[in-house]
Amino acid sequence: MSKHKRIHDARWEPFSPDGLIYPLFVCAGRNVRQDVPLLEGVSRLSEDNLVEEVKKIYLLGISHILLFGIPKGKDNSARGALSRDNLIAKAVKAVKQAVPQMVVMTDVCLCAYTRQGHCGIIKGGRIDHAATLDALAQMALSHAQAGADFVAPSAMTDGQVARIRNTLDNYGYYDTRIMGYSAKFASYFYGPFRYIADSAPRFGDRRGYQLDYRQDRAAWDKVEQDIREGADIVMVKPALAYLDIIAQVKRKISHPLAVYNVSGEYAMVKQGARGDLWQEKDMVHEIFSAYRRAGADFIITYYAKEIAQWRQDEKT
Ligand code: PBG
Numbered sequence: 506m507s508k509h510k511r512i513h514d515a516r517w518e519p520f521s522p523d524g525l526i527y528p529l530f531v532c533a534g535r536n537v538r539q540d541v542p543l544l545e546g547v548s549r550l551s552e553d554n555l556v557e558e559v560k561k562i563y564l565l566g567i568s569h570i571l572l573f574g575i576p577k578g579k580d581n582s583a584r585g586a587l588s589r590d591n592l593i594a595k596a597v598k599a600v601k602q603a604v605p606q607m608v609v610m611t612d613v614c615l616c617a618y619t620r621q622g623h624c625g626i627i628k629g630g631r632i633d634h635a636a637t638l639d640a641l642a643q644m645a646l647s648h649a650q651a652g653a654d655f656v657a658p659s660a661m662t663d664g665q666v667a668r669i670r671n672t673l674d675n676y677g678y679y680d681t682r683i684m685g686y687s688a689k690f691a692s693y694f695y696g697p698f699r700y701i702a703d704s705a706p707r708f709g710d711r712r713g714y715q716l717d718y719r720q721d722r723a724a725w726d727k728v729e730q731d732i733r734e735g736a737d738i739v740m741v742k743p744a745l746a747y748l749d750i751i752a753q754v755k756r757k758i759s760h761p762l763a764v765y766n767v768s769g770e771y772a773m774v775k776q777g778a779r780g781d782l783w784q785e786k787d788m789v790h791e792i793f794s795a796y797r798r799a800g801a802d803f804i805i806t807y808y809a810k811e812i813a814q815w816r817q818d819e820k821t
Pocket of ligand 1: 711767
């Protein structure tokens, strides 16, 4: 029996899979399931294994996934993200064919595809704004053509939501929606993710385009801009150290609000549980209650599958 006391009086239902969005990492090859040593429970999956995983989690009650691509090669122009039959486009098609009811969201960003590891196209040592918007729009279009329900631009490039909305509409993809990574802070909590996606910047950092965590003003401006540009869901990221931002945004908008329980937040809870500093479920319960209390409608989390499993175990 646990030496820790359980808290039973949940006002929210933090263990409900409703509103959870499960991030999944897609890599090239066949029958690949590569566990990430730094991040227990997270793996890189080839398309065939991805499809099997999606079937399983759908049965557990998870209805939303967010796909990230881990391409084989990188170059200066993110070519791996742009071809019509790119890694993610193919994965979306396969998932939609196997589980059509699954809401498929795709990350639209260049950092995993470019040699420099920045979220945009680099020319002359800096981000080329026009080239980056072109690339992001093309990438988003390829996902829409493959059947993605949502594209989620996360490059923090000014005007990315408007540009993508415009491109999707021009090609007749009026129903493909956009989840904006609207208030995305330059955060140390992303450390483990950059290891999984192999997307750490090779020079400099992301402070030129991600938000400064010492300030809250810019976050609201970004959210407002994304809504103006046509975002259907807006996001605050990370979540745990940014509950004030989540609450402020929630008070001002009627759009659905997503929060991203990012890799560093996830790893902290895992590591603490491993070291017997706390019971994992208790900690997840408290933190996820806080996200809901602050106003999260959707929670993007590597915990989605485990939470859904806990829920199912409780029922049986
Ligand atoms: C960038 C991106 C990041 C994450 C998702 N997409 C962060 C970054 O490297 O700037 C982080 C997610 C996480 O930490 O779980 N395209």
